Amino acid sequence: MSDLTPTVVAKLLRERRTVHEFTPDPVESSLIADAIELARWAPNHHRTEPWHFYVLDYNTGMRLAALNGEIVAAAKGEKIAAVKRKRWSEMPGWLVVSCVKSDEEIRAREDYAACACAIQNMSLYLWEQGVGMKWTTGEVTRNPGFFNIVGMDFEHEYVVGLLWYGYPALVPTQHRKAPEEILSYVTSKSEQNA
């Protein structure tokens, strides 16, 4: 491997951040189409390709914002709901990633993992293009009304993430545990392998 490629990838992996504040500038739809083209190259066991991508227009996003407002109002009151409605109405780009349901526990787990890999593919590519993303899994994503609005099949798929995307107005900082805290080297004597 060349020196350059790992450096570019390492920088991307380290510097990608979940973005919470976006500018109002729209993202070219061809860029999102490219990101989805790349997402589908994610690893997926038995090549189930368990994902589906729904690119939403602004009006559909606003319908989800209204539904979310209703859910929040019922649970936390109208004041908090109004704040959420405003915030959601300012999201410049809307995308939903779903995963096929499976009755087999292992397959369901592996399919979910594959979808998460696909989202990370998409997210890294967009980040490289200057576009940020926020992955959300709020209660609204499990509401039947959400499925109706997006045109999803409640019986056969579930939401892995509602993804907002756009040009970052603010890039948050983050931290991670030190590698020593999460890493164990496992060794065995050679005769134990025999």
Ligand SMILES: Cc1cc2nc3c(=O)[nH]c(=O)nc-3n(C[C@H](O)[C@H](O)[C@H](O)COP(=O)(O)O)c2cc1C
């Ligand atoms: C499965 C999943 C669900 C998430 N749901 C939310 C969410 O509902 N709200 C939110 O603010 N962030 C959500 N996030 C983003 C995380 O908060 C974020 O990845 C974490 O704070 C680390 O920040 P970073 O992505 O910038 O490294 C989610 C991330 C994942 C992987």
